[in-house]
Amino acid sequence: MIEIRGLHKSYGSLKVLKGVDLDLPKGKVLVIIGPSGSGKTTLLRCFNLLEMPDKGSLKLGGNTFEFHERAKIPQKDILALRKNTGMVFQSFNLFPHMTALENVMEAQITVQRKSKEEARKRADTLLAKVGLAEKASSYPHKLSGGQQQRVAIARAMAIDPEVLLFDEPTSALDPELVGEVLKVMKQLASEGMTMAIVTHEMKFAADVADHVILMDEGYIIEQGPPKEVLNNPQTTRANQFLNHLRGQTDE
Numbered sequence: 001m002i003e004i005r006g007l008h009k010s011y012g013s014l015k016v017l018k019g020v021d022l023d024l025p026k027g028k029v030l031v032i033i034g035p036s037g038s039g040k041t042t043l044l045r046c047f048n049l050l051e052m053p054d055k056g057s058l059k060l061g062g063n064t065f066e067f068h069e070r071a072k073i074p075q076k077d078i079l080a081l082r083k084n085t086g087m088v089f090q091s092f093n094l095f096p097h098m099t100a101l102e103n104v105m106e107a108q109i110t111v112q113r114k115s116k117e118e119a120r121k122r123a124d125t126l127l128a129k130v131g132l133a134e135k136a137s138s139y140p141h142k143l144s145g146g147q148q149q150r151v152a153i154a155r156a157m158a159i160d161p162e163v164l165l166f167d168e169p170t171s172a173l174d175p176e177l178v179g180e181v182l183k184v185m186k187q188l189a190s191e192g193m194t195m196a197i198v199t200h201e202m203k204f205a206a207d208v209a210d211h212v213i214l215m216d217e218g219y220i221i222e223q224g225p226p227k228e229v230l231n232n233p234q235t236t237r238a239n240q241f242l243n244h245l246r247g248q249t250d251e
Contacts, residue, residue: 001026001163001194002047007056007067009042016042017053018218024163024211027192031205031226034215035241040198043215044165047196048085049078060084061162083111086156090168092148094140100127100151101136104158112159119158126154130184146177150184157188164188166197202245206230214238 002024009017016039024030032040045051046058053067063081065073094103104123108114114122127133130150140148149169156164166185170178182204189195189208199205205212205226212229214222222229222238233239 001028001061002196003057003059004046005057007043007046007058008054009039009046009051010054016218017046019056020218020220022213022220024194024196026162026194028194028210029189029208030196031209031212032196032198032215033200033202033205033212033241037217038215039218040215041167044167044196044198047163047165048082048087049073050087083159084162086159086161086164088149088152088156088164088166088169090171092140092145092152092172094148094151094155096140099137099139100132100143100147100154103140103151104155107155107159122158123154126157127151129157129187130154131180144177145173146180149173149181153181153184153188163194163196166195166199168198168200170199170201200245202230202242214241216241 002022004020004022007017007020020043032044034040042051046053047060052073056067058065060081061084063077063084065077095106098106101120101123104126105116105119108119108122109116124133124136127136130153132147132150132154135143135147143151169185170181173181178201182201185195185197186208209226212223212226213220214229214233216237221235222233230242233242
């Protein structure tokens with residue numbers, strides 16, 4: 001599904017990714033963890049070329065990209081890639097002037113060229129799937145943070161992507177609202193949705209992930225099944241980071 005080899009990304013003199021290799025098979029859940037500034041969000045955004053890598057290669061489904069100094073990726077190829085990925089941001093990013101239903105319909109109409117009737121039917125189904133059928137006519141400002149994020153998940157799913165990307169989807173939520181979003185994500189995982197998730201929710205990672213990578217300073221320093229990475233890290237830096245997270249949970 002996703003193959004990454006030798007991925008590098010810099011912002012000026014700041015090297016954020018320093019040669020990342022990664023595989024995400026179809027139907028599996030990848031969880032990316034690490035301290036702030038480790039490169040995890042940049043890596044996730046490279047999956048759908050919201051960030052353009054400087055060097056390396058990316059394969060997602062039938063789309064293959066090679067990155068180097070002189071490479072110019074055609075816009076049509078970038079758009080083709082993005083049609084196969086759904087992105088859920090930490091800050092929801094819903095259209096404030098549209099209802100929940102209209103938010104989920106929009107990409108179907110503008111990107112997939114579906115009729116309004118067809119888009120509405122799909123949107124109704126997805127809002128019901130995330131437990132918000134009764135909120136279809138509500139505008140974002142009338143919804144809680146957890147409800148807005150569930151609408152955002154429904155919107156990402158509306159284009160039938162091959163993979164869903166989540167950038168810390170619960171970090172902007174009040175603690176009591178986190179569970180309702182994670183419940184939807186767990187359901188998607190159980191249905192075989194391919195997902196890559198940046199998160200600090202370690203219990204969720206342990207329960208749902210097939211593979212966990214721990215990043216630090218632009219490198220993957222630990223990777224493997226969640227039980228191995230989370231319970232038996234092999235590096236001092238990974239131990240420090242995970243102990244810090246455990247300390248926060250215990251407070």
